[in-house]
Amino acid sequence: MTSTMKVLSNASNYGLRALLYIVSRERGGDAYISLGEISEELDISFHFLTKTMQLLTQGGILVSYRGPNGGIALKRPAEEIMLIEVVKILEGKDFFDTCMLGLEGCDDCNPCPVHHLWREIKGKVKHDFATTSLAMMGQRINEQNLRLIP
Amino acid sequence: MTSTMKVLSNASNYGLRALLYIVSRERGGDAYISLGEISEELDISFHFLTKTMQLLTQGGILVSYRGPNGGIALKRPAEEIMLIEVVKILEGKDFFDTCMLGLEGCDDCNPCPVHHLWREIKGKVKHDFATTSLAMMGQRINEQNLRLIP
DNA sequence: AATAAATAAGACAAAATAGTCTGAAATCCG
DNA sequence: CGGATTTCAGACTATTTTGTCTTATTTATT
Numbered sequence: 001m002t003s004t005m006k007v008l009s010n011a012s013n014y015g016l017r018a019l020l021y022i023v024s025r026e027r028g029g030d031a032y033i034s035l036g037e038i039s040e041e042l043d044i045s046f047h048f049l050t051k052t053m054q055l056l057t058q059g060g061i062l063v064s065y066r067g068p069n070g071g072i073a074l075k076r077p078a079e080e081i082m083l084i085e086v087v088k089i090l091e092g093k094d095f096f097d098t099c100m101l102g103l104e105g106c107d108d109c110n111p112c113p114v115h116h117l118w119r120e121i122k123g124k125v126k127h128d129f130a131t132t133s134l135a136m137m138g139q140r141i142n143e144q145n146l147r148l149i150p
Numbered sequence: 151m152t153s154t155m156k157v158l159s160n161a162s163n164y165g166l167r168a169l170l171y172i173v174s175r176e177r178g179g180d181a182y183i184s185l186g187e188i189s190e191e192l193d194i195s196f197h198f199l200t201k202t203m204q205l206l207t208q209g210g211i212l213v214s215y216r217g218p219n220g221g222i223a224l225k226r227p228a229e230e231i232m233l234i235e236v237v238k239i240l241e242g243k244d245f246f247d248t249c250m251l252g253l254e255g256c257d258d259c260n261p262c263p264v265h266h267l268w269r270e271i272k273g274k275v276k277h278d279f280a281t282t283s284l285a286m287m288g289q290r291i292n293e294q295n296l297r298l299i300p
Numbered sequence: 301a302a303t304a305a306a307t308a309a310g311a312c313a314a315a316a317t318a319g320t321c322t323g324a325a326a327t328c329c330g
Numbered sequence: 331c332g333g334a335t336t337t338c339a340g341a342c343t344a345t346t347t348t349g350t351c352t353t354a355t356t357t358a359t360t
Contacts, residue, residue, distance in 0.1 A: 013252050067357025068305045098155045102163050104300040113296045117278045128267045146263045150254040198319055217327025218335045
């Protein structure tokens with residue numbers, strides 16, 4: 001009753017914002033960015049962020065390096081990482097295939113009453129996220145000077 | 151990480167399904183339907199459902215009547231109740247105006263990096279929900295024999 | 301080798317959500 | 331009136347999500 005339309009959990013939210021921070025901060029080099037810097041810049045709990053970023057490391061989005069001057073970095077070129085891959089790692093693989101009414105096995109063959117509406121919405125979200133790369137987002141953020149913090 | 155794209159809380163989910171049950175069950179009469187019947191038919195915890203339905207009663211969607219043969223009923227004609235009103239009562243008024251990244255004050259003037267994508271999505275959801283009435287849903291459910299249970 | 305800087309891992313606590321239960325109040329019927 | 335049926339209200343518990351903290355491990359530097 002307190003509102004949200006919270007499609008993303010806080011964890012995913014933080015992970016996504018962290019990635020956007022990384023790609024918007026790209027200096028061309030492949031230096032590691034520390035979680036301390038990210039958590040400070042984005043005002044996110046350090047330890048909580050750490051756990052989320054480990055998901056992305058395990059998921060093949062990031063590589064990490066320990067020790068002084070260590071941190072995390074994209075494992076692949078930002079052009080090759082689509083938003084959909086990130087969200088699937090953070091929220092689960094079937095994130096874009098769930099029923100709005102929470103009904104088990106709701107699909108085109110066995111639809112819930114709002115399936116026709118929701119399918120369209122999900123389709124658009126899926127399409128948008130499947131065609132938007134982290135590189136595109138980074139460029140957009142820099143060109144338009146967009147914010148990542150409250 | 152367990153997936154969901156859970157736009158609706160369980161409480162809202164139950165409330166919406168209960169309303170859809172009511173309108174699909176319409177026998178033309180204005181008899182009250184008991185929460186016991188609904189919770190049984192939809193396999194929802196009785197007491198939990200009760201709390202949610204009280205929100206809808208307080209929100210002006212339902213009227214309730216105690217005692218034998220009592221229950222709940224739509225306060226207004228199903229044609230006049232749009233899905234958007236229901237969701238706003240259950241999830242909060244600004245449900246359709248939140249930022250995907252959870253940033254405070256994200257809007258057209260001060261957008262987050264995914265605002266342009268999310269605004270379109272939200273707009274479509276909002277439009278769909280603002281133009282779909284409970285009556286339309288009830289008719290659809292009956293015509294196509296759609297399910298409200300897992 | 302010792303120290304410091306960084307991620308990894310996991311125990312723990314707090315808060316939000318979900319669900320259960322008990323009793324009260326209203327209403328009908330005999 | 332008295333009992334049965336129903337919503338209303340709120341306390342209580344359980345589960346999930348969120349956040350904190352401590353320790354271990356890796357690596358660079360001196």
